[in-house]
Structure formats: structure tokens, C-alpha cells
Amino acid sequence: MDLVSRDLEAIWHPYTQMKTAAKPIPIVKGEGVYLYTEDGRKLIDAISSWWVNIHGHSHPYIAQKAFEQLNQLEHVIFAGFTHPQAVNLAENLLSILPKNQKKIFYSDNGSTAVEVALKMCLQYWFNKGQQRKKILAFKNAYHGDTFGAMAVSGRSAWTAPFDSLLFDVEFIDLPNKENVERIKSKITNLKSELACFIFEPLIQGSGGMLMYEAEDLDVLMQHCQKEDVLTIADEVMTGFGRTGKLFATDHTSAKADIMCFSKGLTGGTMALGITSCKQEIYDEFLSDDKMKTLFHGHSFTANPIACAVANASFDLLMKPETLENIKRIEQKHQEFKSGIQDHPKLKDVRQTGTIIALEWATEGTSYFNSIRDALYNFFLDRNIILRPLGNIVYIMPPYCISNEDLDYIYQQIQEALDRF
Ligand SMILES: *Cc1c(COP(=O)(O)O)cnc(C)c1O
Numbered sequence: 126m127d128l129v130s131r132d133l134e135a136i137w138h139p140y141t142q143m144k145t146a147a148k149p150i151p152i153v154k155g156e157g158v159y160l161y162t163e164d165g166r167k168l169i170d171a172i173s174s175w176w177v178n179i180h181g182h183s184h185p186y187i188a189q190k191a192f193e194q195l196n197q198l199e200h201v202i203f204a205g206f207t208h209p210q211a212v213n214l215a216e217n218l219l220s221i222l223p224k225n226q227k228k229i230f231y232s233d234n235g236s237t238a239v240e241v242a243l244k245m246c247l248q249y250w251f252n253k254g255q256q257r258k259k260i261l262a263f264k265n266a267y268h269g270d271t272f273g274a275m276a277v278s279g280r281s282a283w284t285a286p287f288d289s290l291l292f293d294v295e296f297i298d299l300p301n302k303e304n305v306e307r308i309k310s311k312i313t314n315l316k317s318e319l320a321c322f323i324f325e326p327l328i329q330g331s332g333g334m335l336m337y338e339a340e341d342l343d344v345l346m347q348h349c350q351k352e353d354v355l356t357i358a359d360e361v362m363t364g365f366g367r368t369g370k371l372f373a374t375d376h377t378s379a380k381a382d383i384m385c386f387s388k389g390l391t392g393g394t395m396a397l398g399i400t401s402c403k404q405e406i407y408d409e410f411l412s413d414d415k416m417k418t419l420f421h422g423h424s425f426t427a428n429p430i431a432c433a434v435a436n437a438s439f440d441l442l443m444k445p446e447t448l449e450n451i452k453r454i455e456q457k458h459q460e461f462k463s464g465i466q467d468h469p470k471l472k473d474v475r476q477t478g479t480i481i482a483l484e485w486a487t488e489g490t491s492y493f494n495s496i497r498d499a500l501y502n503f504f505l506d507r508n509i510i511l512r513p514l515g516n517i518v519y520i521m522p523p524y525c526i527s528n529e530d531l532d533y534i535y536q537q538i539q540e541a542l543d544r545f
Contacts, residue, residue, distance in 0.1 A: 128163060147502075155182025158526045160510070169509045169530055171520050176330065176362050177393030180441045181525040187394050187437045194433035203231065203426040210432035217439045218399065221371055223380040226401040230419075231427035235361035235387035236269025238398035239323070241421055242357045242383045243273050245406055246321035249355065252409045252417045259315060261322040261354070264296045267331030268323060268359050277323050279332060282493070295319075299329070300341035309348045321355040321383075326373035327477055330362040334482035334519045336475045339376035346379035355406070356381045365389035365442055366451045366524065369478035382406060392438030393523075397431035450524040454479045457528060458520070461535045470542050482519040483538065485545070499545055507537045 126134070128151045137143060151163035158181055160168045170178065180187065194210065201208055215229040230245075232238055243260065250257035260277055268274040275284050276291040284291065295315060297308050312319070326342060329335040349356050358381035363373035367389065374381055383406065386399040410419050425431075441447060458481040465483070466474040472486040487496055497513045504511040511518055511534075518541075520534060 157181040158523050158530060166508060168505075169522075169526075169534065171504075171509050171511050171522050171526075171534055173521050173523050174393060176521055177388040177391075178523045179365055179367075179389040180392045180438060180447075181523045184392065184394075184437075184441070186441060187392055187434055190433050190437035191394070191430055194430050198429050200425065200428055200430070204422060208427075208429050208432075210429045210436060211427040214432045214435050214439070217436060218386075218401065221443075222384065222401060223372075223374065225380045225382075225403045226384060227404040228402050228407045230400045230402070231432075232398035232400065232421075233396050233423050233425045233428070233431070234269075234398045235359075235385065236271040236274040236398075237423060238361060238385040238387050238400045239268045239274040239277070239357075239359060240271055241398075241400040242323070242359075242385050242402075243277065243321070244421055245383060245400065245402060245419065246355045246357065248417075248419060249406055249409050250320050252412070257318055257320040259318040260292075260294050260320055261312065261315070262294050262296055263299055263324055263329065265299075265329050265332035265335060266296075266323070266325060267329065268325075269361075299335065299337045300345050301337065302341070305341055305344050308345060312345075312348055312354060313352055316352040316354055319352075319354045321357055322349050323357040323359060326358050326360065326363055326381075327368050327376060328363055328373070328480060331514065333484075333514050333517045334475065334480060336477050336482075339373075343377040343379050346374075346377060346381065350379060355383065357383045357385065359385045361385050361387045365438075366447065367478050367480060367521070369451060369455050371442075390438070391431055391435045392441065394434045394438070395428070395431040396425075397428065397435055447524055451479055453528070454522065454524065454526065454531070457531050461531075465535075465539070465542075468542055470545075479524065480519060480521045482517055485516040485518070487516045496545055500541060503541050503544065504537060509534055509537055 129148050132149055138149060152160045153163050154161040158170055160170050198208060218229060219226060230241055232241055262277045265279040267278050275287060277294055278284060280288055298304055300308055327336060327339060346356055358374045360372050364386045370376055383400060383402045387397065390399060391397050410417050455478055458476045462474050462476050462481060470486055471483055473484040475482050485496055493515065496516050500513045500518055
């Protein structure tokens with residue numbers, strides 16, 4: 126049997142209606158921005174393999190560091206033990222995070238990084254002896270697929286079967302100049318019950334690449350600080366250069382109390398999650414009373430291979446060329462945007478850093494929009510992986526993508542606009 130038939134016999138794929146989905150495409154090799162199929166096609170990975178890849182596929186430096194670590198120590202329990210890669214990575218990260226971030230807690234993916242952040246906040250108040258259980262989040266938010274992460278995500282088709290089991294969350298609109306005062310009053314009114322405010326800074330990814338102003342977020346973050354409501358910046362997608370700066374909250378003057386990372390953390394090579402926090406949160410768990418411990422940990426917490434790979438990705442991220450590439454992509458996107466934004470078939474074109482999103486003017490914006498499959502197949506036929514969120518086509522490339530490949534993608538989008 127060929128690979129695809131064996132796949133269909135044995136595997137259940139994520140976010141996939143197995144009855145109607147097209148057959149999966151076997152990928153046998155990755156190099157730079159390209160993925161190679163079993164039958165010899167070369168595809169441009171314009172969505173960084175679900176937003177994780179930042180330096181290109183099978184990067185030789187990352188591969189070397191993973192190999193060296195595999196020969197040294199593959200894994201060790203992280204309660205009661207430590208290892209050099211975890212310590213180096215914590216120091217590396219703390220050196221580039223906002224100065225208020227003081228401690229690094231490891232887990233193994235973005236959803237668990239969010240779960241840990243929520244538990245830190247809820248238990249912070251529990252340890253203080255205060256009843257604060259309500260969480261504030263944005264409508265259309267996406268924070269992951271585990272139960273806590275789902276609860277703080279917007280209610281949608283993805284959460285519908287579980288809605289009655291998700292804990293109560295106070296949802297607010299994205300801030301703008303008109304509504305920000307209203308949101309501030311709401312926070313003030315609820316503050317005695319609010320444990321924390323969790324948000325995707327600047328861009329709501331899965332919600333449809335919805336973007337909002339750093340200035341308006343800054344006002345909300347400052348207000349939370351004033352009202353003693355903890356803030357969690359979920360930088361799982363936005364971290365490590367995506368928004369043009371190392372972190373999305375580098376665009377705001379207020380700093381979050383807790384931050385979540387995954388995806389680009391390892392350059393997209395391995396699963397790893399991190400929740401960082403400020404000193405006051407950490408201190409609230411220090412006690413002779415064992416009940417105040419943060420009882421959370423995963424088998425593969427701070428896996429040494431994942432940490433080694435994250436350190437290698439950090440080295441690459443810190444190279445001046447990487448930042449130049451980020452700026453270059455940003456500029457290319459901006460040029461493309463100004464040339465195309467008045468197209469009659471587009472309802473909106475928005476761009477932040479290395480991400481550009483084009484919203485097709487269809488009846489209603491929905492993840493299940495039928496234009497989605499047509500566009501997906503159109504680009505795939507032209508050897509580009511773009512995976513529209515309904516009627517929203519976005520490009521989120523690895524930073525090593527060439528201008529030629531970007532131009533090719535833009536050109537194919539132009540053609541798609543003529544066609545659909
Ligand atoms: C992808 C994502 C998550 C979940 O990360 P996983 O590793 O897929 O569990 C959480 N928050 C944001 C903002 C994300 O984009």
C-alpha cells in the first residue's frame with residue numbers, strides 16, 4: 126500500500142472532517158521555505174507550517190544542535206533535576222523579554238502554556254485568600270484546544286459541543302478609540318471578581334488575523350495594572366519577531382504580568398511551551414505551606430532536545446540578518462498592500478509585521494465559507510501552501526523567504542482575485 130492509503134487506514138488528522146477532506150499530501154523533505162512532496166513537487170510553505178516555522182525547514186544549525194544534544198542527554202525529569210539547556214534557554218529568554226519577566230515555567234505546547242498562565246493567576250488570588258475567579262478575554266480570541274484554553278477562547282463552531290462545560294468568561298470587544306472608555310469602566314466594575322485579562326497582543330490569529338492598535342491595547346493594559354487585574358499576553362503566535370519586533374508587547378509601554386510562548390520558540394522544530402511571569406506572582410507561591418505550590422507539570426517538561434533546539438533558534442533570531450529579513454518582509458507586504466487594497470473584491474487588507482491578511486468580500490465572514498476550499502486548491506495547484514481562514518487569505522512566511530517567492534505569491538493572489 127502507498128503512504129496515503131496507509132495514512133487513511135491508520136490516522137485521524139487534526140481539524141479535519143475525515144469524511145469529506147481531500148487526501149493528505151505526503152511530504153518527504155523540507156528545506157528553507159520549501160516542502161517537497163513524495164511525487165517530487167516543491168511547495169512554498171507560506172504559512173510556516175501552522176505558524177511555527179521562523180528560520181526555514183530542516184535548518185542545518187538547528188539540526189546540528191539537536192543531534193549534539195541527542196548524544197548528550199535526551200530527557201530527564203524536571204522536578205528535582207535540571208540541565209544546562211533549560212537554564213541557558215531561561216537566561217536567553219529573560220535577556221530579551223520585558224524586564225519585569227523574572228521566572229520561566231516550562232511545558233510542551235501553546236495550549237499548556239496558556240493553561241499554566243491561567244492556573245498561575247487563579248492560584249495567585251487563591252494563595253492570597255481572595256475570591257477572584259472571573260477571567261476577561263476578547264471575543265474571537267483563540268488560546269488553544271485544551272479545556273481551560275478553550276474556555277478563554279471565543280465561542281465558535283470549534284467549542285460548540287463543549288460550551289456548557291466551559292467556565293464563565295467575560296468577553297469584551299477589541300479596543301478602539303470609540304469603545305475603550307466603555308471597556309475600562311467594565312473592568313473597573315468587575316475588578317473585585319477579576320483574576321486576570323488574557324489577550325493575543327495586536328493580532329487575533331485563528332479568529333481571522335484580526336488586528337488592533339498597540340495604543341488601544343496599551344490603554345487597557347495600563348488600566349488593568351491600575352485596577353490590580355493581572356494581565357496575560359498570549360504571544361504563542363506573535364512571539365519571536367512575527368509583528369516586526371521580538372514580541373508584540375514590545376509595541377506597548379505597559380508590560381504584561383505573564384507571557385505565553387510556543388510555536389516559533391523552537392523555530393518550529395519541536396514542541397515546547399513556556400509561561401513566564403513577574404516576581405510578585407512567583408513570590409505568592411513561596412510558602413512553608415505546601416498547599417501554595419503550583420501543582421502542574423508535564424512528563425516532557427523542559428525536554429532537553431526541545432530546549433537545545435530553542436537555544437539554536439534563539440541564536441539565529443539574534444543574528445542581524447534575521448531582523449533585516451523581518452523588516453524586508455514587512456516592507457514587501459506594505460507595498461503589496463498599497464497596490465491591492467482598493468480591489469473591489471476585497472473587503473479589507475491588513476498587515477502587521479510579517480503577517481498580511483486579505484479578506485474577500487463574500488456574504489458573511491465565516492470559517493466555513495465555501496470560497497475557502499476553492500482558494501486553498503487554487504494556491505496548492507500553483508505550489509503554494511496558503512490555508513485561508515474562511516474567506517481570509519493570509520501570508521505568514523518563514524523569515525528566510527526570498528523576495529522572488531514573495532512576489533510569486535502576491536502574483537498568484539492577484540490571479541485568484543481575478544478568478545474568484
Ligand atoms: C496556536 C495558538 C495557541 C495554541 O498552541 P498549540 O501549541 O497549538 O496548543 C495558543 N494561543 C495562540 C495565540 C495560538 O495562536
